[in-house]
Amino acid sequence: MKIFIRIIRVILGLVLLAAFAYGLYTFAQAAPKSGDIMSQLEGEETIAAAPPAAQLTPAPQSAPVQQDTPETLPADLPETTPPPVEQAPEPTPLPDTPEGRAAALGLPAPPNVDIDSWEYLLVNADNPLPEDYEPEQFGYINLTLSERDVQTYFNPNRVDSRVDLRIAQALVDFCGAAKDELGLDIVYLTSCYRSYASQAENFKRVCINNGIADGKDKDGFYITMPAGCSEHQSGMCADIIDKWRNPLRAADLKDLPLEVWMAEHCQDYGFILRFPEGKEQITGVMYEPWHFRYVGETAAKYIMENGLCLEEFISLYK
Numbered sequence: 001m002k003i004f005i006r007i008i009r010v011i012l013g014l015v016l017l018a019a020f021a022y023g024l025y026t027f028a029q030a031a032p033k034s035g036d037i038m039s040q041l042e043g044e045e046t047i048a049a050a051p052p053a054a055q056l057t058p059a060p061q062s063a064p065v066q067q068d069t070p071e072t073l074p075a076d077l078p079e080t081t082p083p084p085v086e087q088a089p090e091p092t093p094l095p096d097t098p099e100g101r102a103a104a105l106g107l108p109a110p111p112n113v114d115i116d117s118w119e120y121l122l123v124n125a126d127n128p129l130p131e132d133y134e135p136e137q138f139g140y141i142n143l144t145l146s147e148r149d150v151q152t153y154f155n156p157n158r159v160d161s162r163v164d165l166r167i168a169q170a171l172v173d174f175c176g177a178a179k180d181e182l183g184l185d186i187v188y189l190t191s192c193y194r195s196y197a198s199q200a201e202n203f204k205r206v207c208i209n210n211g212i213a214d215g216k217d218k219d220g221f222y223i224t225m226p227a228g229c230s231e232h233q234s235g236m237c238a239d240i241i242d243k244w245r246n247p248l249r250a251a252d253l254k255d256l257p258l259e260v261w262m263a264e265h266c267q268d269y270g271f272i273l274r275f276p277e278g279k280e281q282i283t284g285v286m287y288e289p290w291h292f293r294y295v296g297e298t299a300a301k302y303i304m305e306n307g308l309c310l311e312e313f314i315s316l317y318k
């Protein structure tokens with residue numbers, strides 16, 4: 001009986017041992033699963049670390065694109081880059097020459113003239129003539145152009161006016177052509193040469209008649225010039241109208257057939273409309289449709305064809 005009990009105990013011991021062994025086995029089965037969790041956690045870290053890798057990769061991807069595209073880009077770039085290359089030369093200043101200055105104003109090349117020659121003598125408020133200035137030699141012209149010859153001496157037997165002899169024939173030709181073209185009885189030279197003293201008288205009279213002191217109208221433009229500042233002292237201009245008139249008003253005379261014809265043809269005879277409408281700010285003088293100035297045909301054509309005044313023309317050269 002004791003043996004039987006010992007056998008039972010051994011069996012129970014074996015069963016317990018087996019049960020313990022099974023428990024160890026089961027634990028051993030669960031242990032690897034926790035290892036997987038660790039590896040999963042590590043995997044999450046790598047996934048979390050992956051984005052930076054993914055962020056880095058796009059760059060290498062775009063880089064190769066740029067490396068591949070250069071083959072096509074060079075073809076496109078030259079087409080877009082030329083404009084800036086063309087714009088760059090534009091700032092280069094135009095040559096400081098008459099041609100360059102004219103080009104800067106959108107004007108054609110001016111004629112090659114000696115701007116210090118007598119034809120271009122500038123007389124205005126800023127450029128007065130000396131009190132004793134007078135033309136070297138006078139030419140005497142009939143005021144009404146009833147006689148078209150030019151005399152070199154004073155003839156008391158005929159009404160005459162004086163101009164610089166060098167412009168006398170051109171003035172006679174100019175006025176004679178207007179008279180013939182328009183079928184006028186007379187072309188009246190109401191004022192040609194005026195001495196410094198006579199201009200001083202003229203200035204005083206016009207100022208009194210207009211209730212002014214400085215010779216200027218309400219807009220600040222001269223209607224009569226102070227002595228020395230009048231172009232008439234040069235003997236190179238004339239006030240040309242159809243009959244004796246006083247005073248001369250632009251509003252009355254601008255549409256006069258004689259003035260219209262003369263403004264259109266003066267350059268053919270070497271004359272310019274000296275005080276054009278719209279240039280008052282430059283000349284400083286009111287619009288005078290009757291006042292024509294000799295500058296020679298070459299300059300006259302350039303000035304009239306380009307709508308300039310004498311100040312603008314001369315400024316191209318100086």
Ligand SMILES: [Zn+2]
Pocket residue numbers: 191232237238239291
């Ligand atoms: Zn005048």
